[in-house]
């Protein structure tokens with residue numbers, strides 16, 4: 001470990017603790033993270049996804065998506081992800097790089113995640129394939145009672161879980177008078193293997 005390893009370890013720990021905080025706060029800047037994939041032609045694609053679970057000891061993040069979406073197909077071909085978040089108050093960018101493990105319908109991890117979704121969230125997966133053309137935006141639901149289990153059952157077969165395993169964290173703080181950048185490496189099991197300050 002580099003000089004100042006204690007400080008680095010604290011910063012790294014704090015970064016993951018902040019990701020955990022985002023789970024409980026829809027307004028938290030890291031609640032929606034940017035996930036970037038690469039398609040079969042090498043073109044990058046970035047989009048926001050809601051952060052659903054964090055396992056700090058394994059350095060794993062969980063996201064949910066529709067298995068009919070381009071991102072799912074891209075990850076099946078190349079299970080590599082860049083995940084980016086920015087906290088404008090702390091002026092801190094977290095940029096993670098790692099691998100994606102996909103849990104399609106029928107897997108235990110998928111069934112567990114589906115069982116925890118609210119009826120309203122399940123309806124996200126009940127519409128047409130993401131990206132299909134529409135004559136007009138779908139109207140918002142005027143109903144006040146949640147849909148039944150039976151009504152949302154069709155979504156179960158389209159629901160996908162993305163488990164992101166971090167390999168590196170690029171930590172960049174952009175404060176007035178102090179710009180700091182550090183990089184952290186993780187082992188395959190997610191333990192912190194190395195850390196160092198690098199030039200911003």
Ligand SMILES: Cc1cc2nc3c(=O)[nH]c(=O)nc-3n(C[C@H](O)[C@H](O)[C@H](O)COP(=O)(O)O)c2cc1C
Pocket residue numbers: 032045046047048049050051063064065066069070071072130131
């Ligand atoms: C605030 C916000 C949160 C979003 N959360 C998700 C999400 O959790 N899962 C998801 O599949 N798409 C989510 N989306 C939509 C994606 O950003 C993206 O536009 C969509 O999934 C299509 O992506 P793709 O064509 O690259 O597969 C979200 C969009 C916004 C604006």
